[in-house]
Every structure is written in structure tokens, then in C-alpha cells.
Amino acid sequence: MKRAFLLIVVALFVLLAVLLFNTFNVSAPDDTATPLPVFESGLNEADMSARLSQALQFPTLPHQPQSFAAFHDFLRDAFPLTDQNLALKKFGNSLLYHWDSGNDCAPTLLLAHQDVVPVSSPDQWQHPPFAGVVDEHFVWGRGAMDDKGSLMAILEATEALLAEGRAPTCDVWLAFGHDEEIGGNEGANRMAAWMAEQGLRFALVLDEGGMMLPGDTLGIEQPVALIGIAEKGYMTVTLQAHAEPGHSSRPPSKTAVGDLAKAITALQNSPRPAGLSEPTRKMLKQVAPYQPFAKRIVFANLWLFEPLIVKQLSGKPETNALVRTTMSPTLLRAGVKDNVLPATAEATINFRLAPGETRDTVLAYLEEQLPDSITVTPQDTFLSDPSLTSNIPSPAFNRLAGLARSLPEKPVVAPFLLIAGTDARHYQVVSDQIFRFMPVALNQDDLSRFHGHNERLSREQYPQMVRFYAGVMLAAE
Ligand SMILES: [Zn+2]
Missing domain, CATH: 3.40.630.10 (Zn peptidases)
Incomplete structure (x- = not known):
């Protein structure tokens, strides 16, 4: 019992020592400045x-x-x-x-x-x-x-x-x-x-x-x-749901619009995994020396605090975009008349790909998340990997x-x-x-x-x- 307690104390000390060592060891701020050229004639x-x-x-x-x-x-x-x-x-x-x-x-x-x-x-x-x-x-x-x-x-x-x-x-x-x-x-x-x-x-x-x-x-x-x-990649896909067309006075339990809505909700509920890409990791490291002490401990020890930081960054749209591939449903098309059930319903989804992701990993994710009844068509225009x-x-x-x-x-x-x-x-x-x-x-x-x-x-x-x-x-x- 006493030995176990002692071990925990020693482990905590070692952890503290590592955290502090890393914190004091964050590379000193590089503030080398190169003077901007001066124009003798002045710039008008x-x-x-x-x-x-x-x-x-x-x-x-x-x-x-x-x-x-x-x-x-x-x-x-x-x-x-x-x-x-x-x-x-x-x-x-x-x-x-x-x-x-x-x-x-x-x-x-x-x-x-x-x-x-x-x-x-x-x-x-x-x-x-x-x-x-x-x-x-x-x-x-x-x-x-x-x-x-x-x-x-x-x-x-x-x-x-x-x-x-x-x-x-x-x-x-x-x-x-x-x-x-x-x-x-x-x-x-x-x-x-x-x-x-x-x-x-x-x-x-x-x-x-x-x-x-x-x-x-x-x-x-x-x-x-x-x-x-670095910059993120770009990819747009079209999702299509199909159903029997018919009169809206006797709808079936499954409709094209309902299936499409479910598909979009499924994607929103299971976003792509979040993590610190190399550029973001380097950004945090670079500003670490300028952070107040408590934050410096966190930034200097990403090996331990990465999940914490990722969780915090995921909380806001502008920083969430830094840590994962995002998806935005942008266009919807279905139906021609208020009393006719459409045969197809279509949504356009725009993805911005985080480093490490590719067109194929996004398509694999869609296949995993969506039922076979939803057709996925990637668009070629603007397509770019990160x-x-x-x-x-x-x-x-x-x-x-x-x-x-x-x-x-x-x-x-x-x-x-x-x-x-x-x-x-x-x-x-x-x-x-x-x-x-x-x-x-x-x-x-x-x-x-x-x-x-x-x-x-x-x-x-x-x-x-x-x-x-x-x-x-x-x-x-
Ligand atoms: Zn521009």
C-alpha cells in the first residue's frame, strides 16, 4: 500500500518535471527582423x-x-x-x-x-x-x-x-x-x-x-x-434519395425528402475526426513563448494536452475548421408541386479537406455513414486535395x-x-x-x-x- 502510494507520488513528480522542463524549454522567441528597403526618392x-x-x-x-x-x-x-x-x-x-x-x-x-x-x-x-x-x-x-x-x-x-x-x-x-x-x-x-x-x-x-x-x-x-x-482541399458531392412518386394525400412511410434529410443529419452527427495537423501544431508551438504561463504549459506539452486543445478548438466554427474536414450542406432540390411526392431529392454538400484527407477517404466515409439507397456523386469542378x-x-x-x-x-x-x-x-x-x-x-x-x-x-x-x-x-x- 505504502509502496503504491510512493510510486504515484514519484510518477506525479516525474510528470510535473517533464511538463515544466518542456515549458521552460519552448524555443526562445525568434525575433530576428530584416529591415524593409528604403527608397531614396520616397514612395509617393x-x-x-x-x-x-x-x-x-x-x-x-x-x-x-x-x-x-x-x-x-x-x-x-x-x-x-x-x-x-x-x-x-x-x-x-x-x-x-x-x-x-x-x-x-x-x-x-x-x-x-x-x-x-x-x-x-x-x-x-x-x-x-x-x-x-x-x-x-x-x-x-x-x-x-x-x-x-x-x-x-x-x-x-x-x-x-x-x-x-x-x-x-x-x-x-x-x-x-x-x-x-x-x-x-x-x-x-x-x-x-x-x-x-x-x-x-x-x-x-x-x-x-x-x-x-x-x-x-x-x-x-x-x-x-x-x-x-498549407491550405485545405475542396470537394463537392451530390447526394440523391429516391422513392416512388405519388400523390401527397397518401404518402408512404419512406419519402425521398425524408431519406435525404436523414442522410444529412447522419453526416452532421458524425463529423470527420478532429486532430492537430502539422501547420496548426507548428502555429501553437510558435506562439507558445508569448503565452501566459498556464497556457504555455499546455502549448508546450501537446503530447499530453492535444485532446484538450482539439476539444476547445472544435467548439467554434472558425477554429473547428482548423482541426477537421468540414462539411456544409449548401444546395437542396426536390419536388415540383406542393401535392406531389417527388421521385428524387438532391442535396449538394461541400467538403473542405484537412491535411491528410483525400477524395477517397471522404468517399469512404460517405459510404460508411449512408445507407445504400443514397447515391453519392462527386463533382469534378474545383476538386482539390489539401x-x-x-x-x-x-x-x-x-x-x-x-x-x-x-x-x-x-x-x-x-x-x-x-x-x-x-x-x-x-x-x-x-x-x-x-x-x-x-x-x-x-x-x-x-x-x-x-x-x-x-x-x-x-x-x-x-x-x-x-x-x-x-x-x-x-x-x-
Ligand atoms: Zn483572392
Whole structure:
């Protein structure tokens, strides 16, 4: 008895020692900052904002090809040095620029997309979505954040460097797709395939996707710069239930609509298992040193506390999406008349696949959860497996992290898993160092402006974006 008690005490001591050892051993915060380039001539914010405003006035919607042609003419006139010094190759309406450094070292690829999403209710906007209004603090318009702000800032950086006779150490490529919002199959996909054919291999690829957010997003005081190192996959399936059609005055016990409803409920009641993927694990580890002591113990000992953390993250939609494959029933179709029982009822379900999951694992799950009477048809459009996870730490990640730490917000840098999709995944064939980050500071409310109303970019932050992209171009590992 006494021996058993003693053993338990010793075990507890050992456990405590391990927990504390790990807690004090969390790697010291890396706060190496790389200064952002300074432009002797200064960057003229008013002129740059005016050019951004013009860019936002082209309604570059996927089905309006003529606005792309006009946008291209505008870019050529707005950035004459870029036009003279960089080679431009077109893939349909997508643009691929090449800045030849003359040196033989691994190039850098910066991505942005020209296309924007449509505006559903323009009357809800403070300023018309395609007017490019510039007020005291912001440039307003569809595309300001997603993604013409980045596109224009990248070109401003190129033009400003050229104006001062500065050139990157290694080649820089700029790829501006025209169909990101509808999957990128004609733009990014073709450009990436062409690059692979040329044998190009990039040291770093940077796309949209992450940003700076207030620290409380991750429970710390300092703002965080979230750099995406992976993105979730995308898959849509159609479920169909069948029954005898008939008169609604004498319904059978089983109906198509009833079976379909049961099927959706079954899926919602048995979600895919939750767990910490590598990007999320790395994110928690990276911010551990900045956590208050109690939380640091938890974050530093994921081997013990992972179930606890996963349970907590599962509790909210925005963090639940980080720990599992999610499913959303989005479209329903059944019936033609109020007194006729339909022969079929159909639901569209959209899945976002967590790392480790594939089209086949989702189909196997559906087969397991649903009765044979429900037909499952996967749709091919937009289908993508989760991206690869860029391996960090790495020189390329450090290049971005170092520059990000020099932004005025002085953020803590953390990797993360992007729950939405970007063009970046198409470039896996030409690099394994792919990152998703836009150097702007936003708050949680701003996130609803992506694809929502009142998209805008801060004039104060815009020159910092330009300096950040210039820094990414100039640096090389
Ligand atoms: Zn975008």
C-alpha cells in the first residue's frame, strides 16, 4: 500500500518535471527582423493610392474579358519601367512577368490575381464597389484586399526599384492569374505547367491568404502575422434519395425528402475526426513563448494536452475548421408541386479537406455513414486535395518572417493552415516553399469584407506593403 502510494507520488513528480522542463524549454522567441528597403526618392503614397483606385475601377469579373484587356493597357501605362525591363508572357488573360537578374540562383515567384468576385448588393456599400473612391484613410472598392491591392503593390515595388536602378540578386517572376476565384485552371494552372516545362524551380513562392491580425486571435498580446504554409482541399458531392412518386394525400412511410434529410443529419452527427495537423501544431508551438504561463504549459506539452486543445478548438466554427474536414450542406432540390411526392431529392454538400484527407477517404466515409439507397456523386469542378505543407523553418520562411517583423505593427510571426483556397496550390509543381501572406494589418471585422461589402485598403499601410514586396524581391538566401 505504502509502496503504491510512493510510486504515484514519484510518477506525479516525474510528470510535473517533464511538463515544466518542456515549458521552460519552448524555443526562445525568434525575433530576428530584416529591415524593409528604403527608397531614396520616397514612395509617393497619394500617387500610389490613385493608381490603386484606377485599378479597382476595372470590373475584372471572370466573364467580362474586355475589362481584362483594358486593365492590361492600364498596367502598361501605369508602370512604364516594368513594361520596358521585364519580359511579359500572356496565358489568355493571365500575365507572367520575368525580371532577369543575370545571376544563376533560385528565383522568387510573387503571385496575385486580377479577377474579383461579383458584388451581390451594391446598395449596401458605403461607396460604389467599382468607383475606386479614395477618402482620407482608405481606398475603397471590390478587389482592394482581394487581390488587386497585392497585385498593384507588387508592381509599385518593381517600378520603384527599377526607378532607382536596383535589381534583385536572383530572378523574380510575377504571375497574375485571371481566374483564381473560379479555380485557377486556365490561369495559375497553365502558368505553373509552363514553368515546370521550362525546368523552373523557385526558392520561394508568395501568394495571398494570411495577414496580420490582433494577438487575441491566438491568445497573445502582440499582433500576429499569420503566414499560410498549407491550405485545405475542396470537394463537392451530390447526394440523391429516391422513392416512388405519388400523390401527397397518401404518402408512404419512406419519402425521398425524408431519406435525404436523414442522410444529412447522419453526416452532421458524425463529423470527420478532429486532430492537430502539422501547420496548426507548428502555429501553437510558435506562439507558445508569448503565452501566459498556464497556457504555455499546455502549448508546450501537446503530447499530453492535444485532446484538450482539439476539444476547445472544435467548439467554434472558425477554429473547428482548423482541426477537421468540414462539411456544409449548401444546395437542396426536390419536388415540383406542393401535392406531389417527388421521385428524387438532391442535396449538394461541400467538403473542405484537412491535411491528410483525400477524395477517397471522404468517399469512404460517405459510404460508411449512408445507407445504400443514397447515391453519392462527386463533382469534378474545383476538386482539390489539401495542399502540401511547406516545410519550416526554412530560409524562405525566414525571409518572409524577418521582413514581416519589420512592419510597423511589429508582429509575432506564426505559420498557419489556410481554410480557403488560393492559386498557390497550382505551383506545387515548381516549389516546395509556398507561403500565403499579405502584409496588411486587419481586425476580425475586416475579414467579412473579403467577398463581402465595403472592401477597402488602408492608405497608411499601402506603402509598407510595397516596401515588404520590394524586400522579398531583393533578398535571396
Ligand atoms: Zn483572392
